[in-house]
Amino acid sequence: MNILIYSPFFYPSIGGLETIISTLAHEFTYTGHEVKLVSQTPATDLKDFPFEVIRQPSPQQLLKLTQWCDVYFQGCISLKGLWSLILIPRPLVVTHQTWYRRVDGSFGWRDYLKNFVTYLATNISVSHALAKAIPKPSIVIPNSYREDIFHEMPEISRTQELVFLGRLVSDKGANLLLEALARLRNLGITSKLTIIGSGPEEYKLHQQAKNLEILDQVNFAGIKVDHELAILLNYHQIMVIPSLWDEPFGIVALEGIACGCVVVGSEGGGLKDAIGLCGVTFPNGNIDCLTEILFDLLTHPDKLTTYKEQARSHLARHTSKAVAKAYLEVLERVI
Structure with a gap:
């Protein structure tokens, strides 16, 4: 399966969404799938990934990548990253990691558009509360944690x-x-x-x-x-x-x-x-x-x-x- 991941922010940008997307991209690759990740974050070092990272692609590049993929996967809805699907339709899957509303609970025009996009996508939400906030039915898949780092250390006294x-x-x-x-x-x-x-x-x-x-x-x-x-x-x-x-x-x-x-x-x-x-x-x-x-x-x-x-x-x-x-x-x- 050819998986194109669109994540506006990615390494060296560090945050919760970037970490989740990186983890999924690694695991998808390890299980034998072809993964390419598109990001608008420029590279500041030469860190290697087991999948191809395309940074700040041109419109022609994004169209070519969209044509290449079997499924187009977004980490939260990015309106700027959806235009290529209008010209080259592919199944859209979105993982929803946050609310599409203002801090005070109100909705701006971007929030209305993002909620509309859920009707055009297969939706995955990280919690039941988030799934209820999205107008289209959503599959609940919780987030992971880094089990290689966070674990109990019996030699440490819990004082x-x-x-x-x-x-x-x-x-x-x-x-x-x-x-x-x-x-x-x-x-x-x-x-x-x-x-x-x-x-x-x-x-x-x-x-x-x-x-x-x-x-x-x-x-x-x-x-x-x-x-x-x-x-x-x-x-x-x-x-x-x-x-x-x-x-x-x-x-x-x-x-x-x-x-x-x-x-x-x-x-x-x-x-x-x-x-x-x-x-x-x-x-x-x-x-x-x-x-x-x-x-x-x-x-x-x-x-x-x-x-x-x-x-x-x-x-x-x-x-x-x-x-x-x-x-x-x-x-x-x-x-």
Whole structure:
């Protein structure tokens, strides 16, 4: 099968979508399919891939590639990458990784067009919540995680209680976690919290911790990636993902679960799909509920074992090979 992948952003650009597309392209290639990837991201180094990467193609190149492929696969809908299908029709499959709407929930003209395109495509959504938000019926295939990096390390003692991993922006809700930590302190629980990540809210969060008189309990660890990140996660018992907005999915939850953490996260959107039975969810923005859940888990550590027992079966559905196999079944069916 000749698979043409159109991903506007790709390596050396680094993000969730770029990582998922790269993983799928590798797995498609490893299973014997011919893969070519089109991207608008220019190359800044000469990194090799087991598939051909065509960067910033000319219109003639894109037409030739479209004619070559058996199926045209997009990572999220890119309107600029669809015109060649008008001249050379091919089956269109799209993996939807985010919402097609504005931050405030409204719709712009591009959002309306992208939702219209779902009627012309075979749709794959990474969570049930995302599938419900798309007008055309959608197949749910969750995202994978990098199991070669994120796994339990028995030699590491799990001596730390709480960890937050994410960009330090208001939507991620780290401020809620700090407030919950202060409330726990008033209840006699002085747990330590590691905040991994950076962003425009970092100074504000530091000041909040100082004002709440919990600065001695909080470690702002900065950015950690790959094996260094996996090692740090293995020191912790509970990962907290207190997002204020509805996450489309939540690979960070899979990374935490794989490293032996129980996850406490917001229930809105697709994050609950990523957590599964490996943790607890609470209504977005509800500090009372978050505090209650953390108090319960920290004072009854035996409950952590119950959630951790679900990890193996849950993660088996999110390996790179399992997810790629599910995608290939869809691609083969449409052609």
